[in-house]
Amino acid sequence: MPSATYYIQPCPVCGRRLQIRVEYLGKQVSCRQCGGVFLAADPTMHRTEPPQPTSELLQRAERLLNSLEVHKLRGR
Numbered sequence: 001m002p003s004a005t006y007y008i009q010p011c012p013v014c015g016r017r018l019q020i021r022v023e024y025l026g027k028q029v030s031c032r033q034c035g036g037v038f039l040a041a042d043p044t045m046h047r048t049e050p051p052q053p054t055s056e057l058l059q060r061a062e063r064l065l066n067s068l069e070v071h072k073l074r075g076r
């Protein structure tokens with residue numbers, strides 16, 4: 001088991017490149033250089049996550065997609 005995996009994310013406050021543990025992805029972290037607080041999100045892992053994902057319609061659509069995928073897997 002790998003002990004610690006980091007990725008690089010520039011601090012949106014001071015612009016310095018920070019090493020952030022991948023386990024902090026999606027969580028609030030604070031910059032060691034300037035103390036700025038921001039959300040840890042790997043830009044290279046950026047997929048289809050809009051800033052406001054709490055739309056009920058979107059969640060329903062996502063659930064539908066997930067169930068479709070499950071059906072596909074079971075069909076095989």
Ligand SMILES: [Zn+2]
Nearest residue numbers: 011014031034
């Ligand atoms: Zn900073």
